[in-house]
Amino acid sequence: MQYEGVLRKMQTEIGNPIQYFLVFEDSFIHMNQILDKELEISFIKYQCLNCGEDRPIYRQGCCRYCFFEIPSAGDWIMKPELSTAHLDQEDRDLEYEKKVQLQPHVVYLANSSNVKVGVTRKSQVPTRWIDQGAHEAIIMVEVPNRYLAGITEVALKDHVSDKTNWRRMLTNTLEDLDLSEWRERLKPYIPEEVADYYMSDAEELELHFPVLQYPSKVKSLNLEKSPQYKGTLKGIKGQYLLFDDNTVFNIRGSEGYYVGLNFQ
Structure with a gap:
């Protein structure tokens, strides 16, 4: 066909x-x-x-021209800690930025090649984990906006990776890990303003790929x-x-x- x-x-x-x-x-x-x-x-x-x-x-x-113009390619996409919609401050299009940034986000731990920390909108769970090739993942915190998720990720990056080794992920060079244990281990490093959003009861999800x-x-x-x-x-x-x-x-x-x- x-x-x-x-x-x-x-x-x-x-x-x-x-x-x-x-x-x-x-x-x-x-x-x-x-x-x-x-x-x-x-x-x-x-x-x-x-x-x-x-x-x-x-x-x-996107082509080069569009990439530097459209709101969906702003720096805050890759660096959530740069989000400013909660301050009513525009980057490229405040209406779009409020729509995306001012909704529930999660900070999660995923295991695709190693344990990594990441950020996604709550509505993108588990799609985000699937796209990253994670065979297990768990929510660590759920916050009301992208900025809080971003500063949490930044704080945790000093203690756990935020990158996936895509070659290891694709060759399935993996080991099963207890992500709830990792979550507890990293809890002390959550920023103070995010501490109340910690999700101690969120369960680990296993994913199976074809x-x-x-x-x-x-x-x-x-x-x-x-x-x-x-x-x-x-x-x-x-x-x-x-x-x-x-x-x-x-x-x-x-x-x-x-x-x-x-x-x-």
Whole structure:
């Protein structure tokens, strides 16, 4: 079957295993159904997710011009501690920033390659954990805005990583850890103004990914360097497709690429 469209991060549904869907403008592919099938990917052009123009993608699926203009790409996205909507201060678009920043957020611990701390909107649980390829995760605090979550993450980063080793995550070089124990260990480092939001009773969630075979090592597919690729799909983890020849393809990292997909 042949499909064509611009890449956006795969949509997911919780399950055992997690269900993945690659959604285009007029169609979608249930990716779990093409496991163990040969998939051909062809890079056709760029299509900025904001302006729709055929311009090289800079970051987050956007061309360089849009990335530095649109409110959804402000610095506070990657650095929540820079959020200012709670102070009624605008970065790029105060109405948008209030809508996103002034809603419940959680600070969590996840285990994808190692224990890491992260921040996400409460409405993005467990989607955020799935996208990171975490096989277990737990909420540490739930706060009313993004700023409080951000300063908590900053405080905890001195004691636990905030990064995922994506190569270890994709080769499944993991160990099961007691995240509730880690949560208690890190509790003393929560900022004083956030202490009352500590979630001592939140339970650890286990996640199961649709993988038939993990790569023994990983080589990343870059569509700009290799605009044509064909391989047998062996698994999906995080936002990565895993192929039989150890190739891995980051769908989210390729947002804004207009591609053709063909499988039998």
